[in-house]
Amino acid sequence: MTFDVQITFDSADPGSLADFWAEALGYRKEAPPQGFASWDDALRSWGVPEDQWNSRSAIVDPDGNRPRVFFQQVPEGKSAKNRVHLDVRAAVGLVGEERMTQLESRAQRLVDLGGARLSRTEPGAMEAGFIVMQDPEGNEFCLD
Structure with missing residues (x-):
């Protein structure tokens, strides 16, 4: 049995944090699903309200070797030191x-x-x- 790993960050602004970490890790933002020219097009097509478009984002290794990094919007801010970094x-x-x-x-x-x-x-x-x-x-x- 094999497993894959995804790293997930809770965030206030997933899109901006994804941009930062893409630069930090040499990643790129995840491409929109096949058949869509942009994430905005996909989200609009799926009926996602515009105020939720920045509720998540993901970055990927351009070579496909390292884990995907996912950013999800949460209402609370960070309150203590990370236990994992x-x-x-x-x-x-x-x-x-x-x-x-x-x-x-x-x-x-x-x-x-x-x-x-x-x-x-x-x-x-x-x-x-x-x-x-x-x-x-x-x-x-x-x-x-």
Whole structure:
């Protein structure tokens, strides 16, 4: 038996959060269903009220290898630290200053998109070095 994994985020603004994470992960927004030129066309055809069009969104790996990421609208905001978080592997194979320079560059791009930088851990005996960040809705993640 095989299983597939989808990562799901609760969100106030699924479309915007999907845009942020698509950039962070190198993903793209999921294409509309076959036969529709856009999601707006599909939702209109299905009779979904326009005020619900941003109630969900999804992003996918362009190569189809990594999990789909789904964003669903919820009424409540985030209230505590995540118990699970993503590590965005933005400097695989790099070490020392070269690694941290790559992570800093990626961190700045994500800050420009509405993310926030929380802390930086320097390389050491037990750490390769990483940057802790938040997405635009406050979900913590690491640039690793």
